[in-house]
Amino acid sequence: MRASWENPDHPLLAAKGGIHDDPHHGHLDAGQFAIKYRGEWFIKELGYMSPYGLGYWDYRRRFKEYVHANSLGHNVVFVNNEQQEFGNQYFGKVTRFETSPEQDYAIIDASRAYPGKELRSWQRHIVFSKPDLIGVLDEVVSAPGAQIAVRIHPGVPFQAKEKDILLSGKAGKMAVILLQPEAFALKPDTHPFLGEQRHAKFSRVPYWDLVTQAAGTQTQVLTLFVPVETEEEMMKIRQTSRVTVQGRRLRCLVNYREKSRSLDFETGEHPAS
Numbered sequence: 001m002r003a004s005w006e007n008p009d010h011p012l013l014a015a016k017g018g019i020h021d022d023p024h025h026g027h028l029d030a031g032q033f034a035i036k037y038r039g040e041w042f043i044k045e046l047g048y049m050s051p052y053g054l055g056y057w058d059y060r061r062r063f064k065e066y067v068h069a070n071s072l073g074h075n076v077v078f079v080n081n082e083q084q085e086f087g088n089q090y091f092g093k094v095t096r097f098e099t100s101p102e103q104d105y106a107i108i109d110a111s112r113a114y115p116g117k118e119l120r121s122w123q124r125h126i127v128f129s130k131p132d133l134i135g136v137l138d139e140v141v142s143a144p145g146a147q148i149a150v151r152i153h154p155g156v157p158f159q160a161k162e163k164d165i166l167l168s169g170k171a172g173k174m175a176v177i178l179l180q181p182e183a184f185a186l187k188p189d190t191h192p193f194l195g196e197q198r199h200a201k202f203s204r205v206p207y208w209d210l211v212t213q214a215a216g217t218q219t220q221v222l223t224l225f226v227p228v229e230t231e232e233e234m235m236k237i238r239q240t241s242r243v244t245v246q247g248r249r250l251r252c253l254v255n256y257r258e259k260s261r262s263l264d265f266e267t268g269e270h271p272a273s
Contacts, residue, residue, distance in 0.1 A: 019090075039169075074153070095107045118146060124138050129262075150223070174228065175233070183212060185211045188206065189208065
C-alpha cells in the first residue's frame with residue numbers, strides 16, 4: 001500500500017498472507033506487515049541472516065529455531081505463546097482488498113496459520129488513509145483469560161512510553177499509538193542471535209509486545225502508525241483520538257495536523273477457507 005512512488009514523506013506498507021509450504025523462501029509469517037518511511041523501514045521484516053550465516057535454509061529440520069524464519073521474529077499475534085506452523089494446511093488468506101486514491105483496505109485472515117489450540121481466530125485489518133495515516137486492527141478469538149501479544153519489530157531506535165512508542169529515524173519520526181484495549185502492557189525485549197558462520201558476531205534483535213489478557217472470547221487491538229515531528233505531536237494525537245462502534249463498524253476518529261480523519265473497520269466473522 002502506498003500513496004506515492006516518488007515522495008519519501010508518504011509511507012508505504014507491505015503485508016503478507018499465503019500458504020506455509022515453501023521449503024526455501026517461506027517464513028512462518030502470515031499477517032506480517034512492515035512500514036517504510038523516508039528511506040527507512042520503521043517497522044521491519046528481519047529478512048535473511050546474511051552476512052552471518054544461512055543455516056536456517058535447512059527448513060524441514062531446523063528453520064523453526066531461527067527468529068528470521070519462525071513466527072517469533074515477525075510482526076504477528078500470539079495467544080499463550082502459540083506459534084505458526086509449517087505445512088500446506090497452515091496459511092493466511094487475504095479475504096478483502098480494496099484500493100482507491102483516498103484509501104486502501106485489506107483484511108488478512110491468519111487463523112489457519114496456527115495449530116488452533118490457543119488462537120482460535122485472528123483477522124488483521126489494515127487501513128491506509130492516504131497519504132500518511134495507517135491503522136491496524138487485530139481481531140482475536142481465544143479462551144477468556146488467555147494472554148494475547150501483538151509483536152512489533154522496529155527498524156529504527158525507539159522510546160516506549162506508557163501507551164505509545166516514538167520511532168526515531170535518521171530523517172523523521174513516527175508515532176505508534178495504542179488505542180485499544182484500555183488495559184495492556186508494553187513489554188520491550190530482544191531476540192538473542194548468533195549466526196552459523198565463522199567469525200559471526202552475537203547480536204540482539206529488539207522488539208516489543210503489546211500484551212493484554214482476553215476479557216472474553218473476542219479481543220480487539222487497535223494501533224495507529226502516524227508520522228510526527230515531535231513527542232508533543234504524538235501526545236496530542238492520542239488525546240484527541242477516539243473510537244466509536246456502530247453495529248459491525250468500528251470507527252477511529254483522528255485529529256491529525258489540524259484535520260479530522262476517520263478510519264473505518266468492518267469487524268465480524270471473516271473465516272479462512
